[in-house]
Amino acid sequence: MLSKLKISSRVLLLGVIPLVLVALVLMAAFFSVQHKDRLFNRLYSDHLAILSDVMAVQQILQQSALQDIRKYRTGWASAEATEQAIKSQLEQATQQWQNFVQSRPVMADAEYYAALDQAFEKAVKHYQEWISYAGSDALLVRILNESTVNNEIELRITAFAKLAEGFIQQQLAAGAVVRDEAADFTAQLVQAYLLAGITLLLMISLLVWRVQRSVCRPLWALRDMLKQVQQSSDLSLRANDSGSDEIAQASQALNHMISHFEQLVARLGSSATALSEQAESVFQSSEDVSQGAGRQAQQAGQLAAAVEQMTATVQQVAANAREAASAAQQAEQLCSAGSAVATGSAEGITALAQQLNHSTAVVKQLQQESGQISSVLDVIRKISEQTNLLALNAAIEAARAGEAGRGFSVVADEVRTLSANTKQATESIHTMISKLQQQASNAMDAMQDAHGQAESNVQLAQDAGQRFAELAAAVEHIAITNSSISTTTAQQQSVAADIAGSIHLLNDDISQLSNGAERATDASEQLSLLATQLNDDWQQFTIAHRQ
Structure with a gap:
């Protein structure tokens, strides 16, 4: 079959076929990289990006705002300063929570998101009650005893913090699942690359062997015939001129x-x-x-x-x-x-x-x-x-x-x-x-x-x-x-x-x-x-x- 093609065509095939195979491998690698990018984007967008807003709100409600309350109760801050600080932190927490609501997945667990929303609203409402004035110059949180404040913190603030912590752990677990999927895909991709590389190497080696054999065998036969003519001076000998490549044409011209x-x-x-x-x-x-x-x-x-x-x-x-x-x-x-x-x-x-x-x-x-x-x-x-x-x-x-x-x-x-x-x-x-x-x-x-x-x-x-x-x-x-x-x-x-x-x-x-x-x-x-x-x-x- 190859003897019907010219040597230039065989050399062209020898260069084009590996290039085509390499192009296919590069296309497969391109699509594989796109798939991994989609996995990492999903990991970041659906599970990691929304954690920053939840963790920020959790830190404000469970630490920063409570710290301002304790300063006021111990006399280190005035009522006006405490009121302004708590309101500012509540506004910041509300903004962060709105960002979380807008960026969280729509197809996720709606009940869990509803429970988080209710717990956040109760915690904010509780802080607003604490900073309301009980008299002319004292906030409500000032006149409550320590056990009452701790019970209300455990009932409303800590409940929200636990739900937020559970949500964070849930998202980390979901991120681990996506990570495992990416790792499995990478392992499959490595196996596919190895198999494709071995197959490509075998195909190119077979093609090179066939092209080399189709070129060298007629050349060797032509060389043997010329040596025989040189040694015996027999002008009745003829070269094998079957085929349509350059060697066959040269053999015909020699004959x-x-x-x-x-x-x-x-x-x-x-x-x-x-x-x-x-x-x-x-x-x-x-x-x-x-x-x-x-x-x-x-x-x-x-x-x-x-x-x-x-x-x-x-x-x-x-x-x-x-x-x-x-x-x-x-x-x-x-x-x-x-x-x-x-x-x-x-x-x-x-x-x-x-x-x-x-x-x-x-x-x-x-x-x-x-x-x-x-x-x-x-x-x-x-x-x-x-x-x-x-x-x-x-x-x-x-x-x-x-x-x-x-x-x-x-x-x-x-x-x-x-x-x-x-x-x-x-x-x-x-x-x-x-x-x-x-x-x-x-x-x-x-x-x-x-x-x-x-x-x-x-x-x-x-x-x-x-x-x-x-x-x-x-x-x-x-x-x-x-x-x-x-x-x-x-x-x-x-x-x-x-x-x-x-x-x-x-x-x-x-x-x-x-x-x-x-x-x-x-x-x-x-x-x-x-x-x-x-x-x-x-x-x-x-x-x-x-x-």
């Missing part, structure tokens, strides 16, 4: 593959003999091709040697042509450089002549300016002479003045001395200016001679530049002729190199052909050996056609 492989081995066996015969024929043809290729390689080598000699000759001619072209280019460059130098020299000499003209004009201007300086010096000399005469006249007048003109006489001497110095300096400057004019005249004559020589040199430089230009044109023509020879020789060299390259390529192709023929011979021999080996190998397989 198809073995069937195709069996057919392939059969065809391979039938082709091995034909391959061996064809290999022998190819081997003989390769031998013939190898011998022919050897002869062609020898002839191609001789032709390549002749072409290489021709190429070497063409290369030598091309080298000589390149050297001639290079020499012509160098001569052309030198002519161009000489022409440039001659042109530059002419331009420099022309510039020098222009500079000499400018210098001649400057020197001439200097000679003219120096003449003007001489006329100025004449004026200064005349002024100095007149100053000397004036100083002499001043000295004479100072001498006439006597003692009063002594200071003026000193000044006149100083002016006369200054005039003499000025005259002497003027004569010195005049001498220097004369020499300067003579040198400027000599420099102007020398510059005029240099200007004439410079104009002659400019003409010579221009002639030299023209000769360099004609020489450069002739050398350029030679360079063009050499370049044409070099280009033609280079073309011949290229053609010879192409021919030599083609011969070498032909020789290489023939060599490769010879090597290929030899390799083909070796391959044919190896192919023959492989065909024999293949024929021996396929005989090891067992196929259905040979059984």
Whole structure:
């Protein structure tokens, strides 16, 4: 049954079924917990919650209120304080009892509840009688003797306390019953959990065993079949492909593959003999091709040697042509450089002549300016002479003045001395200016001679530049002729190199052909050996056609 399902479906079942069972167990646990909650709620609501109100009322009526009564009877409290305290406690007790009446179960013992209600009312009524005034300033409980008070307490207060105590014990007994029910339910629940756990464990173990068996048994069978095929090389064996799971599909695919492989081995066996015969024929043809290729390689080598000699000759001619072209280019460059130098020299000499003209004009201007300086010096000399005469006249007048003109006489001497110095300096400057004019005249004559020589040199430089230009044109023509020879020789060299390259390529192709023929011979021999080996190998397989 499981073999009809896929392995993924089995694994899914292996995970889903335990999850479903666990979910059922959790649901059962949930409902069980709800049932226990209901039991505990009933225990608290019906039996424990109402006890607090009854016990509070019992404590007020049996202890607190009686304690206030005793304080009043012994004189420790006033009538007004006792009355207020008792009324307050009675109101509290009445409120607690109303809470008890509202919260107690409706379906419980109605007679017992009626007896409790009557006893509570009598006790409250009795306390109200006790706190009523017997006179103007005393409560009724004050004038009663101790035995009367004790009898009334026993008759009314203690009777209610006994009924309340009985009710409390009854509720505790009912709570114990509910507790026992919860304990019994817990024990049953533990047993059910144990039984369900064991059953669940057994079911899961059985499911795991069945799934493992449904997966492993076909795998083991497939493994055994593959080992048998490996050991015996029997291609007629087939795997068990029954079922619809992945293992059955894999077995079907393996059976198809073995069937195709069996057919392939059969065809391979039938082709091995034909391959061996064809290999022998190819081997003989390769031998013939190898011998022919050897002869062609020898002839191609001789032709390549002749072409290489021709190429070497063409290369030598091309080298000589390149050297001639290079020499012509160098001569052309030198002519161009000489022409440039001659042109530059002419331009420099022309510039020098222009500079000499400018210098001649400057020197001439200097000679003219120096003449003007001489006329100025004449004026200064005349002024100095007149100053000397004036100083002499001043000295004479100072001498006439006597003692009063002594200071003026000193000044006149100083002016006369200054005039003499000025005259002497003027004569010195005049001498220097004369020499300067003579040198400027000599420099102007020398510059005029240099200007004439410079104009002659400019003409010579221009002639030299023209000769360099004609020489450069002739050398350029030679360079063009050499370049044409070099280009033609280079073309011949290229053609010879192409021919030599083609011969070498032909020789290489023939060599490769010879090597290929030899390799083909070796391959044919190896192919023959492989065909024999293949024929021996396929005989090891067992196929259905040979059984």
